[in-house]
Amino acid sequence: MRMRPTLSWVPPEDLPPGTTDLEPVADALSVGGVLVLSGAGLSTESGIPDYRGKGGSLTRHTPMTYPDFTASAQARRRYWARSHLGLRTFGRARPNAGHRAVAAFGRHGALSGVITQNVDGLHQAAGSEHVVELHGSLDRVVCLSCGAYSPRGELARRLEEANPGFAPVAAAINPDGDADLTDDQVGDFRVVPCAQCGGVLKPDVVFFGEAVPPARVEHCRELVREAASLLVLGSSLTVMSGLRFVRQAAGAGKPVLIVNQDPTRGDPHALTRVALPLGPALTAVAGQLGIPVGDRT
Template sequence: MRMRPTLSWTPTGDVPPGTTDPEPVAAALAAGGVLVLSGAGISTESGIPDYRGEHGSLSRHTPMTYQEFIAGPQARRRYWARSHLGRRAFDRAGPNAGHRAVAAFERHGLLSGVITQNVDGLHQAAGSEGVVELHGSLDRVLCLSCGAVGSRRELARRLEEANPGFDPVPAALNPDGDADLTDEQVADFTPVPCARCGGILKPDVVFFGETVPRERVEHCRELVGAATALLVLGSSLTVMSGLRFVREAALAGKPVLIVNRDPTRGDRHAVTRVALPLGATLTALADRLGVPVPSADHSAR
């Protein structure tokens, strides 16, 4: 549920290869003032799949666009049925070593901020504060008529009441909390309207086909301008909503460092791309810098 990607993008031109040497990342963190930009890849170790990569969901699943969502009740029925079921799996997911390491870096004053492209709330669950949710959060819903913002937990309660016994087996789970269900499985699902005005409810996230709110983009630009370096974690940077900050940082002469196993669209702007698993790499960096990382605590969810 992000802006529509360039699904066919592949690295071309003079793109530097990945490395297994995290030294530049360690040096940047030690200096402090690093801004983190995270993507779906940081949450895969929590059991939430990413869009791309070897097992990325885009190989079998096209996320619903905003235009589809507002076009008619059938699309919204399909979305809310799949999202209601998928949300249960999201609620069971806990922050992994990568999320906990980012939170530990922040507590020790090494970061200037965290921007995430994810909608899963796992950075906050790990203890990160002041996270900018570039694409919104699945924890909130908003009414397209009156603008009321509500709790996803409360909506889940209402959906349970409206759909007793709804418990189909999904084919797969997607990064946006959407479970793969057939048309037959969602045919009898009943969405619920806004409790205040009866209007259409939408998750408070940026769908493919939508744009990130201008004020949020400007806030992120301010964070990039104030940072000493930009550290990209687990993002292919295929969509412009994240890539623009990489370009702006590089243009301002700030080092861009990427930790991602696969090539990204931002590699040409980076001083390095560390092609190693995120959780283990960030934990090792924390240990090297003398930053203790708490053990797993799924109760934080």
């Protein structure tokens, strides 16, 4: 039986730049009440690239912004062509060992919740429950005129019918499900309107330059208030949407633990940063705690 240690925050000047010691993560999970905050790095082992890691998509790709999407019909044509093609590959991604470990921690009662910055649905596919999708999900589409929601699969069917034979070869797939296509490949791709009112359809995800809904932010803040500690998995914490929860937890004296191979913006607030690949690291922690991970896909 593992002892349930008392964890405390350590000043950043006392922290090493990165470690391979998983003991603090195992200790936090043995205490329980851990809130997970996950980012794109957790899905890289499923074949979905991240934004800012080595070879991340931002080195070659500029994500769609909310102002561009809402202001330009051509931008929407480019987005939907690329996203429609990307979804075929994106939809084949399966949970990896990291997702399965998080789900196992939840089943074991070690977690108080999961907040993900990812839009791929892989936490839920691995068996995690009550996941807060901070940036939304690619599985849904919303009309910007009437506010109606519809399944992404329904839109995919309509886009297939409107664009028979559309099958260019993409240079790469990005974390938001967007495929890298040239303007020539996009061509005269036809965008379909809302089936209810004829308005503009948008994936139910938070674009760059778009604010996370305030009610969702407050819900996440409440989860931080209720948690015993915060475990960040695969996020650079470069943008404020995730960093604010790290700052909140640290400000409340709650331990913040980060597993990310590269330095993050949250490191000064963290008890430790484990610089190891997520799948093997989380599987090792589960083994230390005697928690079976399983192989759900």
